[in-house]
Amino acid sequence: MADDARPFRPEALPMKPILELAPEELPGEGYRKAQIAHWLYARGVREFSEMTDLPKGLREALAQEWRISEFALVEAYPSRDGSVKYLFTLLDGKKTEAVYMPYENRKTVCLSSMVGCPAGCTFCATGALGFGRNLTAAEILDQLLAIAYHQGISPREIRNVVLMGMGEPLLNLTNVLKAVRTLLHPKGLAMSPRRITLSTVGIPRGIYRLAEEDLGIRLALSLHAPDDETRKKIIPTAHRYPIAEIMEAVRAYYAKTKRRVTFEYTLLQGLNDHPWQARLLSRLLKGLSAHVNLIPFNPWPGAPVKGTPKAGILAFAEELKRQGIPTSVRFSRGQDVGAACGQLALRTPQALTFKPLPEDAGR
Known part of the structure; x- marks a missing residue:
């Protein structure tokens, strides 16, 4: 089941x-x-x-x-594409989610840092939940350990972690860094720092601290607009942190670490997908070692926005490339079970018929 x-x-x-x-x-x-x-x-x-x-x-x-366990219950919802959404009931009864994404040559998990999220991004179902609480370092780590247990594999077979699930990691940075240190520790998960990515909507003080910690992990900035007027329509926290202040922190991060920064950009029809915005985004990134991930909008019930059609996505990508910005389009996995980027909302998907997980085989 x-x-x-x-x-x-x-x-x-x-x-x-x-x-x-x-x-x-x-x-x-x-x-x-x-x-x-x-x-x-x-x-x-x-x-x-x-x-x-x-x-x-x-x-x-x-x-x-x-x-050992931080969960009262772990529920798994496999997708047709092979990814699995995990719904965790914490010991206090609150819930959070993570996603397991197996590929041919690697296994990746998308971990949450909070119950819900305070950022409130209009395209994100998690933001519609509001903020529940921060997760502890143990609860962050145990998402990976519980997924490995359910999959019947060693935790060290999971070699890629993206902190892109529920929550804003830089608003729970003490616990996130504590968990990351165990991910990196040679007697912990022994992961390569280059295989851990932290995604943020842009909290300048957190970006500066991440640079000072210099753990070697990757930074991804969920920008979603190159101008403050548009960004405020998409991300409520943009009223507090203007793009210029965020980019100043990102440039300081790059100056100290010399690591490429990824810019996440969810394309929303008629809002942030105009050619002039692609050109403005390219000017914003000049002088940085940067890569843009364009993310098609993943729909969810009640969403107040619509995604840019595929032709518009490809045109936006081509404009960025013409401006010399390395760009890719990232199609998310797990849409059918609400596991794709922006869909984590503690909703229980309908049961589907799947190949059995390892521990289910032979039942």
């Missing part, structure tokens, strides 16, 4: 979240820390009793004081 997933039992779990600890902070003496980290991040176990090379007394002590 599309919503068939392994439930986790919060009533059986102790209080302290072990995923909040960095690998070197884990309980135990000496090499026991490394053993526990290996079980969590390489093997992906969900119970301390499964850590079979630990002494029984230590396993029992861990189970009395710590919990």
Whole structure:
């Protein structure tokens, strides 16, 4: 079944979240820390009793004081294209979502940093929910771990992470950076920083801090308009942060890190898809190592905007390329289950018939 997933039992779990600890902070003496980290991040176990090379007394002590899972329930909704939307019920009853996207040569997860989102972008179903709360570092990490468990793979088989799910990561930066450090840690998920992308609508102070932290991860800016007048119609936070202030922070980020910045741009019919806006966008990006991802609008019930037709998308892309801006069109996966970019809204999609997930095989 599309919503068939392994439930986790919060009533059986102790209080302290072990995923909040960095690998070197884990309980135990000496090499026991490394053993526990290996079980969590390489093997992906969900119970301390499964850590079979630990002494029984230590396993029992861990189970009395710590919990691994941050979720009361995990529901999985596979798409026809192979991606899977995951709906997580947190231990306080709130919900968030993530998306698993397997490709031929890589496995990617799109993680959330919040319940809901305060940005309120008009094209985004998540923004229509409003803001619930920040996710903890443990809740951010456990999205990846729970997805790997449900898929029947090692967490370290997931080598690409995009922080592009629910929420604005730079408004929850302390928890996001804590989670990212475990993603990067050689005894954690041991990921390459070049394979982690953080997406923001543009919070200047957060961009400056990200530059100072210099963790090597990629930055993606959801710009969506090259002029303030248009951007204010699309992103309410644009009233607080004008484009000039955001771009000043982005240029400081590039000056310090020398890393290419991706600019996300959702094309909306009659709003931000005019040729003059493509030319203005190209002038805005001059002097930066930049790449533009044009994103076709992914529809959702009640959306107040319409997407630009395909011909208009391709014309906008060609105008940018004529201006010397590297550009691609990014078609999102998982539309049929509400998992595409801008569609995460805690809605339960209709059950569909799919090939079974690994743990369902043979039922």
